[in-house]
Amino acid sequence: MRQTLLAMLLTLGAGFISNTFFTPDFNLFTAYRPVSSQLLEFPEIDVGFLLDLLELEGAVLIDARDPVQYEFFHIPGALSLPVDRFEEGFTLIRDQLPADRPLITYCSDPHCSDSLMLANRLYTEGFHDIFIFKGGIEGWRKYQQNRRSHAP
Amino acid sequence: MRPDCPDRQGTPGCILIRLGLGAVFVYAGIEKIIHPLDFASSVYNYQLFPLFLIKPIALFLPFFEVIAGGFLLMGQYQRTMAWWTLILLGLFTLAMGINMARGLDINCGCFSPGSGQANLIPSILKNIAMMTAAGFFLFAFPSRKKSSGNPD
Numbered sequence: 001m002r003q004t005l006l007a008m009l010l011t012l013g014a015g016f017i018s019n020t021f022f023t024p025d026f027n028l029f030t031a032y033r034p035v036s037s038q039l040l041e042f043p044e045i046d047v048g049f050l051l052d053l054l055e056l057e058g059a060v061l062i063d064a065r066d067p068v069q070y071e072f073f074h075i076p077g078a079l080s081l082p083v084d085r086f087e088e089g090f091t092l093i094r095d096q097l098p099a100d101r102p103l104i105t106y107c108s109d110p111h112c113s114d115s116l117m118l119a120n121r122l123y124t125e126g127f128h129d130i131f132i133f134k135g136g137i138e139g140w141r142k143y144q145q146n147r148r149s150h151a152p
Numbered sequence: 153m154r155p156d157c158p159d160r161q162g163t164p165g166c167i168l169i170r171l172g173l174g175a176v177f178v179y180a181g182i183e184k185i186i187h188p189l190d191f192a193s194s195v196y197n198y199q200l201f202p203l204f205l206i207k208p209i210a211l212f213l214p215f216f217e218v219i220a221g222g223f224l225l226m227g228q229y230q231r232t233m234a235w236w237t238l239i240l241l242g243l244f245t246l247a248m249g250i251n252m253a254r255g256l257d258i259n260c261g262c263f264s265p266g267s268g269q270a271n272l273i274p275s276i277l278k279n280i281a282m283m284t285a286a287g288f289f290l291f292a293f294p295s296r297k298k299s300s301g302n303p304d
Contacts, residue, residue: 003229003232003233004236006229007216007219007223007232007233007236008216010215011219012212014218015211015212015215018211018215023188023211026189026207026210028207028211031203031204031207032192032203032207033203034193034203
């Protein structure tokens with residue numbers, strides 16, 4: 001019994017340490033969200049293409065992250081549509097989503113999947129001209145830093 | 153603390169089984185620790201657990217495998233850890249058996265989570281072989297009973 005308890009304590013300790021320092025993206029306290037193999041894929045764009053789409057085609061940016069993260073920081077002009085609360089959020093911003101212009105979704109970084117999930121949800125609502133800004137907020141911050149450092 | 157398995161008395165079969173089981177568990181655990189999301193996906197595919205349990209299972213179970221296997225390799229707490237390997241193998245086999253009976257086409261996620269063929273029969277056979285080895289280790293090599301006159 002003691003040996004089993006020791007093994008379990010070691011397991012808990014190692015698990016929490018590993019989760020904190022090595023796999024922080026694997027958030028233990030949020031429920032697992034399955035990524036279906038049936039998800040559609042969408043074109044992934046970089047920040048240059050993003051700026052072109054915004055400027056030349058009047059694309060609409062949509063932030064797929066949590067509203068708190070959105071309030072804290074978001075790409076200027078982006079609408080908030082958290083993928084976790086799609087139905088509720090979609091009703092609120094439905095009128096601001098043009099059917100004849102591209103939509104661009106993003107989330108926190110190149111590894112997050114919320115932008116893809118959101119793009120799929122939007123597709124099922126009839127929006128087919130969708131791009132994913134793969135860099136997400138992290139990519140946008142890097143772009144801003146680069147721009148500042150190259151400013152005269 | 154002195155191990156209670158008679159391998160220290162030079163029983164080659166006991167040593168072989170202990171090292172084999174330990175190595176398999178350590179290897180399988182490390183593969184899953186490195187790829188927690190893939191393993192979470194494998195656990196999810198079994199469709200046996202609620203979503204809120206998927207991540208804790210995917211995080212802690214591999215560490216328990218590594219720790220149980222590590223103790224076996226080191227020759228510590230052999231009997232307890234061999235029991236745990238037997239229990240875990242039994243549970244894994246049961247989970248695979250349930251999904252085979254359901255007709256689900258999933259891969260077992262035993263060693264390289266998220267990859268491999270969607271055929272559970274070879275995995276079940278491997279598990280049964282390891283369970284047989286663990287059973288042999290536990291029951292065919294009984295530990296010596298301690299007595300007051302025995303310094304062990």
